[in-house]
Amino acid sequence: MELKEIGRRAKEVSRQTGKLGTDAKNHALRAVAEALLTHADQILAENQKDLVKGRENGMAEGLLDRLMLDKERIGQMAKGVLQVADLEDPIGEVRAMKRRPNGLMIGEMRVPLGVVGMIYEARPNVTVDAFCLCFKTGNAVILKGGSDALCSNAALVAVIRDALAAEGIPKDAVQLITDPDRETTTAFMRLNEYVDVLIPRGGAGLIRTVVERATVPVIETGTGNCHIYVDESADLKMAVEIIENAKTQRIGVCNACESLVIHRNAADRLIPLLIPVFAKHRVELRADEAIYAAAEKTGGMPEGLLCPAAEADWGTEYLDYVISAKTTASIDEAIAHINRYNTGHSETIVTQDYANAQRFLGEIDAACVYVNASTRFSDGFEFGFGAEIGISTQKLHARGPMGLPALTSTKYIIYGNGQIRG
Amino acid sequence: MELKEIGRRAKEVSRQTGKLGTDAKNHALRAVAEALLTHADQILAENQKDLVKGRENGMAEGLLDRLMLDKERIGQMAKGVLQVADLEDPIGEVRAMKRRPNGLMIGEMRVPLGVVGMIYEARPNVTVDAFCLCFKTGNAVILKGGSDALCSNAALVAVIRDALAAEGIPKDAVQLITDPDRETTTAFMRLNEYVDVLIPRGGAGLIRTVVERATVPVIETGTGNCHIYVDESADLKMAVEIIENAKTQRIGVCNACESLVIHRNAADRLIPLLIPVFAKHRVELRADEAIYAAAEKTGGMPEGLLCPAAEADWGTEYLDYVISAKTTASIDEAIAHINRYNTGHSETIVTQDYANAQRFLGEIDAACVYVNASTRFSDGFEFGFGAEIGISTQKLHARGPMGLPALTSTKYIIYGNGQIRG
Numbered sequence: 001m002e003l004k005e006i007g008r009r010a011k012e013v014s015r016q017t018g019k020l021g022t023d024a025k026n027h028a029l030r031a032v033a034e035a036l037l038t039h040a041d042q043i044l045a046e047n048q049k050d051l052v053k054g055r056e057n058g059m060a061e062g063l064l065d066r067l068m069l070d071k072e073r074i075g076q077m078a079k080g081v082l083q084v085a086d087l088e089d090p091i092g093e094v095r096a097m098k099r100r101p102n103g104l105m106i107g108e109m110r111v112p113l114g115v116v117g118m119i120y121e122a123r124p125n126v127t128v129d130a131f132c133l134c135f136k137t138g139n140a141v142i143l144k145g146g147s148d149a150l151c152s153n154a155a156l157v158a159v160i161r162d163a164l165a166a167e168g169i170p171k172d173a174v175q176l177i178t179d180p181d182r183e184t185t186t187a188f189m190r191l192n193e194y195v196d197v198l199i200p201r202g203g204a205g206l207i208r209t210v211v212e213r214a215t216v217p218v219i220e221t222g223t224g225n226c227h228i229y230v231d232e233s234a235d236l237k238m239a240v241e242i243i244e245n246a247k248t249q250r251i252g253v254c255n256a257c258e259s260l261v262i263h264r265n266a267a268d269r270l271i272p273l274l275i276p277v278f279a280k281h282r283v284e285l286r287a288d289e290a291i292y293a294a295a296e297k298t299g300g301m302p303e304g305l306l307c308p309a310a311e312a313d314w315g316t317e318y319l320d321y322v323i324s325a326k327t328t329a330s331i332d333e334a335i336a337h338i339n340r341y342n343t344g345h346s347e348t349i350v351t352q353d354y355a356n357a358q359r360f361l362g363e364i365d366a367a368c369v370y371v372n373a374s375t376r377f378s379d380g381f382e383f384g385f386g387a388e389i390g391i392s393t394q395k396l397h398a399r400g401p402m403g404l405p406a407l408t409s410t411k412y413i414i415y416g417n418g419q420i421r422g
Numbered sequence: 423m424e425l426k427e428i429g430r431r432a433k434e435v436s437r438q439t440g441k442l443g444t445d446a447k448n449h450a451l452r453a454v455a456e457a458l459l460t461h462a463d464q465i466l467a468e469n470q471k472d473l474v475k476g477r478e479n480g481m482a483e484g485l486l487d488r489l490m491l492d493k494e495r496i497g498q499m500a501k502g503v504l505q506v507a508d509l510e511d512p513i514g515e516v517r518a519m520k521r522r523p524n525g526l527m528i529g530e531m532r533v534p535l536g537v538v539g540m541i542y543e544a545r546p547n548v549t550v551d552a553f554c555l556c557f558k559t560g561n562a563v564i565l566k567g568g569s570d571a572l573c574s575n576a577a578l579v580a581v582i583r584d585a586l587a588a589e590g591i592p593k594d595a596v597q598l599i600t601d602p603d604r605e606t607t608t609a610f611m612r613l614n615e616y617v618d619v620l621i622p623r624g625g626a627g628l629i630r631t632v633v634e635r636a637t638v639p640v641i642e643t644g645t646g647n648c649h650i651y652v653d654e655s656a657d658l659k660m661a662v663e664i665i666e667n668a669k670t671q672r673i674g675v676c677n678a679c680e681s682l683v684i685h686r687n688a689a690d691r692l693i694p695l696l697i698p699v700f701a702k703h704r705v706e707l708r709a710d711e712a713i714y715a716a717a718e719k720t721g722g723m724p725e726g727l728l729c730p731a732a733e734a735d736w737g738t739e740y741l742d743y744v745i746s747a748k749t750t751a752s753i754d755e756a757i758a759h760i761n762r763y764n765t766g767h768s769e770t771i772v773t774q775d776y777a778n779a780q781r782f783l784g785e786i787d788a789a790c791v792y793v794n795a796s797t798r799f800s801d802g803f804e805f806g807f808g809a810e811i812g813i814s815t816q817k818l819h820a821r822g823p824m825g826l827p828a829l830t831s832t833k834y835i836i837y838g839n840g841q842i843r844g
Binding site: 100109113196238242245329337371373380415 | 666726783837
């Protein structure tokens with residue numbers, strides 16, 4: 001179908017999905033969950049086609065694993081849809097209604113965004129995830145997944161659309177762009193007439209491309225060069241536990257720690273406690289001079305895991321068993337360093353000092369700023385939102401882990417009784 | 423100065439303006455207001471240069487009037503700055519702090535956006551306005567005003583910068599791009615490294631250009647093709663008063679009414695009441711067949727002020743003494759018509775019917791939806807915000823009249839005591 005027609009239909013259908021009551025939406029979501037299970041074989045057969053093609057094209061093992069579906073993964077998808085059905089519906093809430101001196105009653109109502117465009121890579125789970133979060137918030141959604149997952153996505157979307165139709169809901173609440181042409185994707189990013197917001201989900205390259213080309217407003221989900229600053233007054237045992245957790249619990253995620261900043265008066269005491277932890281997990285330490293010297297003096301780092309840091313290390317998100325470390329003479333220097341090199345994601349101070357804790361919270365420019373806790377908590381589920389569309393590292397609209405409200409807008413509703421402006 | 427250097431300085435200074443206490447900001451704003459008055463002659467002399475050049479270049483009278491400053495207008499500017507000083511400071515407020523099951527305390531703190539870029543036309547008052555709203559919210563601001571106002575803007579910005587410096591605040595909290603080159607303006611729109619948000623203020627052409635070219639996130643302030651729907655059950659006297667106010671109280675503004683939608687069972691009674699009002703204000707009525715016939719039957723429209731509407735009329739923002747009018751058979755048709763042709767600004771229903779009022783509020787897709795009141799109330803001051811940066815017609819970040827909070831972002835602050843993720 002022509003892209004414009006997809007957009008037109010989505011906009012039209014969004015008027016109807018926006019009016020659906022919570023019960024109707026939840027009922028439909030439960031039907032979708034069931035349909036995914038019922039049609040698992042059909043979905044797996046289509047997924048198999050993508051996998052065969054992927055292997056032929058020499059796709060990396062990690063990517064093939066992300067593309068691969070099995071009964072268990074389809075079960076997880078269905079469970080995810082049911083969880084979204086159980087979440088509170090944010091649509092229709094009216095905040096801060098006030099009576100103006102002229103008698104007008106003005107309140108702010110939470111409403112759907114309208115049409116959400118999702119651009120993502122070859123991960124079929126995002127297809128289901130994006131649909132159910134957008135649908136729960138009354139939006140129509142247009143999906144553009146990676147072309148390596150086209151058969152899988154088409155099968156998933158077909159199952160969802162049929163399940164919606166059986167519930168009396170227009171199928172076009174979810175549409176998939178199947179044209180693999182780059183020009184079509186670019187045109188999609190510029191479909192301002194019909195698309196209210198674009199959410200890219202994927203690697204830094206994908207997100208940069210969308211930000212570069214889109215004229216539709218974008219919610220940027222981003223990379224995390226997350227820091228832990230160990231203050232002079234830190235409880236060092238706590239610092240080590242937090243660093244171990246934030247660096248090694250899961251390395252490939254955006255809320256993992258990539259860089260340590262250590263007060264120079266703490267370094268000599270901290271490094272001997274950290275070395276066994278890094279050695280155990282085989283974490284490569286890229287250290288500035290002072291930390292390098294302290295680590296050499298301590299000894300015990302396995303061959304090749306202690307290296308001098310280069311300037312480029314301060315700005316690098318490794319997503320690997322690598323960490324950079326720098327000493328600073330003061331909290332001011334630490335804050336300045338972090339604000340210079342971070343990506344606005346998640347930053348932690350470990351300290352026992354009240355004033356330093358408050359300064360760090362106040363002055364660090366990031367979506368999530370922690371005192372004495374692991375950066376790994378930056379997550380919609382850990383924050384208690386019950387869902388996550390991504391973690392925004394931009395400052396407009398939504399910042400940090402995004403739950404359902406990030407997929408909503410507001411409108412002012414005004415009750416009058418004949419007021420005119422004087 | 424090179425654009426990148428302007429950006430770098432703004433970003434650096436924003437760290438400092440973001441930390442300023444409310445008292446310090448208000449004190450500085452009061453000093454700026456005083457400096458504007460003290461240096462009025464110098465500002466007027468520079469403004470004179472712009473006016474002379476404008477006249478030489480054949481600038482239209484309306485534009486010259488917007489460009490022109492005098493003592494009274496500078497007095498109004500200064501008064502505006504003092505009003506912003508008196509507003510509550512939104513920065514630092516922490517919302518919805520909650521304790522998670524693991525003991526983490528998570529709250530959302532209101533913080534400055536960082537660096538705000540303003541792109542606007544030859545209106546020197548926007549220079550002062552944009553500075554004081556951005557400064558009050560702890561942001562650094564980079565201004566790119568219309569080149570026809572360059573001398574005026576340079577004079578105003580110099581006065582503000584000197585006043586800030588005398589208060590011990592870095593001058594670069596406000597910077598003006600003086601390079602009139604289009605390429606520089608485009609580069610400004612793509613300065614993502616340093617600029618957090620762009621706010622274009624001006625006509626539809628300017629805003630379209632910024633949306634087209636910018637990679638920095640944009641808050642779109644927009645045009646208003648505002649409708650009034652007169653329901654079958656409307657109090658027709660109230661309807662006429664609201665229509666007169668919304669159409670004629672001030673014609674050149676985005677919240678003026680441009681189009682009537684009238685239930686067909688109300689048209690024959692309403693038109694005879696409206697004709698004298700339109701005749702009095704010399705409002706041209708572009709009517710569909712039914713309304714045209716009713717108006718002809720009524721008589722009394724001055725020569726040339728009654729015309730048949732063309733399709734293009736439904737989507738036109740006249741900003742003039744012109745109004746389109748269409749009959750519909752039902753509220754459904756009215757809602758569909760308005761959602762099709764409106765620009766998402768402000769829409770009113772006049773009705774005595776409870777269910778229709780609620781349906782209109784629920785289903786109309788616009789920033790401000792009214793029952794029984796004039797669209798002219800869509801304004802930051804009328805809404806009680808005490809200030810207005812513009813009226814957003816987009817759905818991300820801010821929608822409708824924007825007060826100080828629209829110039830802020832949030833960050834999550836998290837108090838822990840050693841939590842790590844399991």
